[in-house]
Amino acid sequence: MKSKRVSRRSGGAASVGRSLARTLDFECIRSASLPHNEVVRNFRKVEKYYLQELKGNAELALETRRRVAEHLLDQAILHGCAQRVCNSRLKAAARLGFTTIEREAHFRLLYARGALARGHERIARKTSTEMVGKLERSLTRRKNLLAKKCLMQFQEFLRHLELQS
Numbered sequence: 001m002k003s004k005r006v007s008r009r010s011g012g013a014a015s016v017g018r019s020l021a022r023t024l025d026f027e028c029i030r031s032a033s034l035p036h037n038e039v040v041r042n043f044r045k046v047e048k049y050y051l052q053e054l055k056g057n058a059e060l061a062l063e064t065r066r067r068v069a070e071h072l073l074d075q076a077i078l079h080g081c082a083q084r085v086c087n088s089r090l091k092a093a094a095r096l097g098f099t100t101i102e103r104e105a106h107f108r109l110l111y112a113r114g115a116l117a118r119g120h121e122r123i124a125r126k127t128s129t130e131m132v133g134k135l136e137r138s139l140t141r142r143k144n145l146l147a148k149k150c151l152m153q154f155q156e157f158l159r160h161l162e163l164q165s
Contacts, residue, residue: 013060020050020064024071036079043068043075062096069093073107077114083123086114101138105131105150112157125161128154 023046031039047068054060073089090111098104108131116124135151138144 013057016050016053016060017063020046020067023050024067028071028074031075031078036075036081039075039079040072043072063099066093066096066099069096070103070107074110077110080118083115083118083120086111086118087123101134102144102146102150105135105147105154109150109153109157112154116161121161121164125158128158128161132158 024043027039027042027046030042034042047064050064051061054064069089069092073086073093076086076089090107093107094104098107108127112124112127112131115121115127132151132154135147135154138147139151
């Protein structure tokens with residue numbers, strides 16, 4: 001891992017957050033040329049390092065776990081892992097919770113598209129249909145242009161699935 005030791009005293013949480021983001025970006029760039037198991041190992045090292053840095057700050061530790069889980073889901077999809085691996089990664093990210101419904105929609109759409117690419121149309125349809133319901137319920141409580149755009153993306157994806165059938 002190519003990151004300097006980050007002091008919790010010198011810049012606080014924002015500094016650690018920026019450092020984590022840079023490190024995760026670096027690992028994403030490297031991941032294209034590495035086998036999936038090595039990518040997972042690298043992301044777990046990053047997670048362990050930053051969790052040690054954030055001792056005593058449960059909120060930032062949870063956010064660190066979330067970010068790593070989301071990146072691991074991305075990498076499982078991008079590396080063409082089996083559907084069961086992608087499903088496991090999605091469940092792990094969901095257990096940690098998503099920061100916003102729009103962020104959840106982003107990852108569930110990637111998952112649905114990955115499932116379809118692997119020949120799992122039923123999983124893609126189920127994931128998309130569930131997310132459409134969540135987004136519609138969310139939009140009845142508050143107006144949010146990004147959530148509306150996410151809803152439109154899922155609806156378009158479902159139309160694509162209908163045309164394929």
